[in-house]
Amino acid sequence: MLYLIVGVGLLAADQWVKYWVVTHLEPGGFTPLIPGFVELFRVHNYGAAWSSFSGMRWLLLAVTCAIVLAVSYAVVKKIVRHPMGLAAATLIISGGLGNIIDRARLGYVVDMFNFQFMSYPVFNVADMCIVSGAILGAIYYLWFYEKYDKRGTAHGNADITGKS
Secondary structure (H helix, E strand, O other), X not given: OHHHHHHHHHHHHHHHHHHHHHHHOOOOOXXXXXXXXXXXXXXXXXXXXXXXXXXXXXXXXXXXXXXXHHHHHHHHOOOOOOHHHHHHHHHHHHXXXXXXXXXXXXXXXXXEEEEOOOOOOOEOHHHHHHHHHHHHHHHHHHHHHHHHOOXXXXXXXXXXXXXX
């Protein structure tokens, strides 16, 4: 239940920040958030990360929906049970849904966070969730899945025949 509450909260935060940016900034408009570090800069992203697949709205919607459904399936079927895996899934699902809502409703994703001290693509709360969830998911899979969630194999060095 905690993961559901956190996921809904992250989705709400993503949509609220996007709403604020759309109602307070014109496309291309900006305002400092942390001066010299990050600004809010309204951008409409018609693609995915780094504007890849730009203009391929339906493909991006289908792929994002497939990923969200696959991760949700892994949680519902209890393939993923460890707290780190569930946290990663929560981040990926809430971020994916945030961008799905934009892409389905608007035809693009509203991005707004722009680093002023380096050249990096403008991103949003959903993007932060997806990237954080993917990194956490990789850590979970590499170091925790085998030990805690993998099924079908016996643990330890027990002799199958019962002989010692």
